[in-house]
Amino acid sequence: MTxxxxxxxxxLGDHELPPDFPELPRPLGPVEPAMRRSPxxxxxxxxxxxxxxxLATLTEDGHPWASLVTYGALLDGSPVLLVSRLAEHGxxxxxxxxxxxxxxxxxxxxDPLAKGRVTLTGHVERPExxxxxxxxxxxxxPTASAYAPFGDFSLWVxxxxxxxxxxxxxxxxxxDAGSYATSEPDPVASAADYAVGHMNDDHPDAxxxxxxxxxxxxxxxxxxxxxxxxxGLDLMVSTPRGKAPxxxxxxQRVDEGxxxxxxxxxxxxxxxxxx
Amino acid sequence: MTxxxxxxxxxLGDHELPPDFPELPRPLGPVEPAMRRSPxxxxxxxxxxxxxxxLATLTEDGHPWASLVTYGALLDGSPVLLVSRLAEHGxxxxxxxxxxxxxxxxxxxxDPLAKGRVTLTGHVERPExxxxxxxxxxxxxPTASAYAPFGDFSLWVxxxxxxxxxxxxxxxxxxDAGSYATSEPDPVASAADYAVGHMNDDHPDAxxxxxxxxxxxxxxxxxxxxxxxxxGLDLMVSTPRGKAPxxxxxxQRVDEGxxxxxxxxxxxxxxxxxx
Numbered sequence: 042m043t044x045x046x047x048x049x050x051x052x053l054g055d056h057e058l059p060p061d062f063p064e065l066p067r068p069l070g071p072v073e074p075a076m077r078r079s080p081x082x083x084x085x086x087x088x089x090x091x092x093x094x095x096l097a098t099l100t101e102d103g104h105p106w107a108s109l110v111t112y113g114a115l116l117d118g119s120p121v122l123l124v125s126r127l128a129e130h131g132x133x134x135x136x137x138x139x140x141x142x143x144x145x146x147x148x149x150x151x152d153p154l155a156k157g158r159v160t161l162t163g164h165v166e167r168p169e170x171x172x173x174x175x176x177x178x179x180x181x182x183p184t185a186s187a188y189a190p191f192g193d194f195s196l197w198v199x200x201x202x203x204x205x206x207x208x209x210x211x212x213x214x215x216x217d218a219g220s221y222a223t224s225e226p227d228p229v230a231s232a233a234d235y236a237v238g239h240m241n242d243d244h245p246d247a248x249x250x251x252x253x254x255x256x257x258x259x260x261x262x263x264x265x266x267x268x269x270x271x272x273g274l275d276l277m278v279s280t281p282r283g284k285a286p287x288x289x290x291x292x293q294r295v296d297e298g299x300x301x302x303x304x305x306x307x308x309x310x311x312x313x314x315x316x
Numbered sequence: 317m318t319x320x321x322x323x324x325x326x327x328l329g330d331h332e333l334p335p336d337f338p339e340l341p342r343p344l345g346p347v348e349p350a351m352r353r354s355p356x357x358x359x360x361x362x363x364x365x366x367x368x369x370x371l372a373t374l375t376e377d378g379h380p381w382a383s384l385v386t387y388g389a390l391l392d393g394s395p396v397l398l399v400s401r402l403a404e405h406g407x408x409x410x411x412x413x414x415x416x417x418x419x420x421x422x423x424x425x426x427d428p429l430a431k432g433r434v435t436l437t438g439h440v441e442r443p444e445x446x447x448x449x450x451x452x453x454x455x456x457x458p459t460a461s462a463y464a465p466f467g468d469f470s471l472w473v474x475x476x477x478x479x480x481x482x483x484x485x486x487x488x489x490x491x492d493a494g495s496y497a498t499s500e501p502d503p504v505a506s507a508a509d510y511a512v513g514h515m516n517d518d519h520p521d522a523x524x525x526x527x528x529x530x531x532x533x534x535x536x537x538x539x540x541x542x543x544x545x546x547x548g549l550d551l552m553v554s555t556p557r558g559k560a561p562x563x564x565x566x567x568q569r570v571d572e573g574x575x576x577x578x579x580x581x582x583x584x585x586x587x588x589x590x591x
Contacts, residue, residue, distance in 0.1 A: 057467030095370030097380035105372035107418035192332030
């Protein structure tokens with residue numbers, strides 16, 4: 042089991058709230074447990090979704106150095122970099138193998154920190170198999186074929202030792218290196234944004250039914266979908282007592298990229314059957 | 317003078333090219349000198365264009381740590397961060413003031429490394445004036461007003477000591493901290509993408525006239541605009557001998573955000589008068 046079972050949580054975690062900060066409305070009825078992606082799955086999903094990241098390395102005098110890089114990922118999620126000795130980070134890695142990579146989700150909405158990102162730290166090393174590493178990088182970064190033959194570029198594999206996932210405000214967790222290596226990127230990730238928009242635009246009644254049936258907010262008056270993944274949907278539920286985040290889960294994990302629609306239809310049916 | 321005077325340069329700089337790498341066609345006639353933004357101006361322009369960056373800090377055991385942050389900038393370009401003690405980077409900065417920030421331009425086209433980015437390194441310190449620093453951050457990151465009052469968030473100012481600008485392949489330079497602090501963000505930056513598209517879509521003849529008159533590629537058959545700034549335009553010039561990058565400069569620096577169109581019209585007139 043790589044996933045974790047979570048009741049919906051307040052999205053403010055351990056932040057130190059001012060005394061007058063409004064409390065989130067609490068569920069009035071039972072909350073149906075809903076699965077979420079594990080931190081390892083969140084990390085692998087973010088890493089699989091793009092090919093650009095920021096790298097932290099160490100300069101000769103031990104100062105941190107931030108720079109932009111492209112990457113592909115091996116089957117175990119280890120990022121493969123192709124960097125030039127002309128770049129500071131290329132010289133830094135050749136001198137000191139300690140490195141950290143942050144991969145961020147595409148911004149959604151106007152708040153850059155409401156989106157997910159993951160920090161991977163570890164040591165870089167030359168690839169065991171240069172050809173495999175080069176192919177993985179070039180598949181993820183097709184434009185790299187223009188400079189891959191240049192003599193100043195080298196392949197590096199980041200052996201991931203620590204994984205810190207941040208999902209948004211107060212939503213963060215560690216994944217161990219083993220769980221990162223064996224977790225699977227979410228196959229429905231690329232379909233999620235469309236699904237979220239479609240549910241909000243065309244099926245607000247279905248979302249409200251889910252909120253009433255499963256989130257414990259039995260007085261819900263509306264619900265917006267804020268996220269979708271292979272295990273279920275994230276909702277923001279409006280009640281006369283204020284708005285609260287909630288999680289509603291599919292009966293079964295979705296294993297196919299095009300399975301999100303069917304799972305959402307089944308969840309809606311189940312919600313309406315409870316009404 | 318913060319700008320530098322540059323003849324057009326090959327965009328491959330010091331890369332180690334394979335022996336069979338095609339040479340760029342050389343100018344056949346005189347090349348009109350054209351101004352460019354200085355590295356300090358490039359850096360300030362990138363920093364002014366967005367509010368999201370990646371931060372490199374040091375963990376307790378001296379390992380580099382990459383993370384996502386938002387920022388505003390003081391009048392001298394010093395980035396102002398607002399970070400939580402709940403985040404690793406918040407604890408890192410409180411323990412070790414050494415930091416580095418990379419700010420990247422929005423991707424344009426399919427090559428993530430063809431765009432500009434800048435690395436700023438230095439030490440963070442508490443702001444001299446908390447109110448000014450908070451206002452600067454909140455103006456750049458309006459959504460921060462939701463968590464600015466939380467007790468776990470602190471303001472930090474990055475005192476910039478080193479500036480490394482990378483404009484694309486082989487185009488990179490250092491700016492000293494003084495030049496960074498006194499340089500001005502390019503006032504036409506936000507209009508540049510539109511201007512580039514408009515010139516390519518509607519005025520290919522004007523671009524060709526500029527290339528023939530000013531770039532030394534007197535056999536040019538076409539030219540595409542690849543960049544626009546307060547000092548001039550970047551072109552990719554097609555000749556029967558291959559394609560070559562070129563720079564064509566305005567007679568005067570543009571000082572107003574809406575001055576790009578007029579400067580381009582005047583450059584076109586001047587090019588046609590030379591024909």
